[in-house]
Amino acid sequence: MGGVSAQAACQRPPVLPSTSPDDGTWTTAQRQHATTIVTIGSQRGVPPRGWVIAVATAMQESGLRNLANSAVPRSLTLPHDGLGHDHDSVGVFQQRVSPPDGQGNWGSLEELMDPPTATDKFYTALLKVADWQKMRLTDAAQAVQKSGTPEAYQKWERPAEQLVAAIAGFGSISEIGGGAPQAPCGTAAIPPATVGPDGWVQPVHAFVGDRFGAPRPNGRRHAGVDLIAARNLPIRAAAAGVVTKVNCQSSTGTCDSDGNSKASGCGWYTEVTHALNVTYQGQTITSAVTRSCHMVTQPSVHIGQIVAAGDVLGFVGSSGGSSGPHLHWEVHLNPGSSVDSSNATDPEPWMVFVRSPLGQ
Structure with a gap:
């Protein structure tokens, strides 16, 4: 697989207006x-x-x-x-x-x-x-x-x-270069990922923050893992498949600027469906869906696009219900037509099973 153009990483969310020193926010x-x-x-x-x-x-x-x-x-x-x-x-x-x-x-x-x-x-x-x-x-x-x-x-x-x-x-802070680290821009290529022996790859190379099943408000549980990565790092397809969803989901009304911890939703996100034929924890798995949330801008892929393991889907951001840049990543096994928490599985043991464990 060749390198992927990094031009998409040059896209920035609209700059929020700066806080004036005299607007009363600070004494x-x-x-x-x-x-x-x-x-x-x-x-x-x-x-x-x-x-x-x-x-x-x-x-x-x-x-x-x-x-x-x-x-x-x-x-x-x-x-x-x-x-x-x-x-x-x-x-x-x-x-x-x-x-x-x-x-x-x-x-x-x-x-x-x-x-x-x-x-x-x-x-x-x-x-x-x-x-x-x-x-x-x-x-x-x-x-x-x-x-x-x-x-x-x-x-x-x-x-x-x-x-x-x-x-x-x-x-804006972008005028003086004080913002978060950016992914490479222009004509440079993002290096290809090293794909594991079973055809899987880490979606981002980052340490694991909140884990699967962590408590959430209203009695809910965390349906995936949070991979704590810098803004604009590339998010990769974890395995070969087809893009089945590209969407903006945010209670703030936009995914083109950072969300916050009081908001809800995946922000800009993708779902990729993978055809499989494996036995995992005593169950025959014929398909999986991986969901990647909180991208910084509209994803780089489109519905129906065929992707290889390691292809870039988008870039790490903080859109939707998010307190800071990270990738919220889910794995759903045999989901059928409904990708929801009922068919979410813990991504960490799954990625160990496919010999591409998460984490640094």
Whole structure:
């Protein structure tokens, strides 16, 4: 199988308008801390993507506030915007204070309660992370912060992009290159996938987040797995088959911009039907349908198109009911005319069975 044109990856969802620094979303103090973060990043020559990561981290850690901590009594004597309560963490980035005031190793209390110095320390740590510019925002932030909730930063990507763009005086983060990593564009080819011995391939090469059967609102269960991948990575047909559905499903009314965790629906998605003749868990399987959700733009394929294992169906996004870029991926065995949760199977053991296990 030859390479697939990456031109489709150059398509971007319509740019959402930036949040104005004066629209009331953030207080004057919060905007000032964000401005400090952007300014220090610019002075140090950190690419704009780093500014977004830093601002999103501060949004999650402190709500863009310079927090003192009652567990670090001397912090109460220094200028602060409020109180935090996490161990001996202080400041905009909630960095842990070094002895004698704390048991951390980020620096002295005075340094960490000074937003410019705390920001400088964050960037120093970020720049030591290999390939940080290629990572999802939450992975880059987590590599610096070592948080107990590593996925928490991702939800701040869009607000951070909007605020950073506004502070920098641009209408959109794309104008300064601070957005999420993109798939290759233009005439370059996406390399072909390595297909396994049974004719299957990972839809994306990424670690597994939420697993099959995880609880969902209203007593529902997760009908697939979430593969946590960067925006615009190619999503591949897991096996040879025919495209039987290409659709937009979102309670937001559009799939051409990011959804959110309160929305519902698969966003832009595809279904591919695969003809089989195997015995799995004591059952003869004659067909399977794989569903790929939350694509960044309209899928690259059309209904009736025959695809080979590894062909590109679309690109990772966050459309529909989604809190951040990922691929929600389902496998349905012998579904007949109705592809629904009643015939969904756990994709992980299935992909082990066909010798193309999921995960990194």
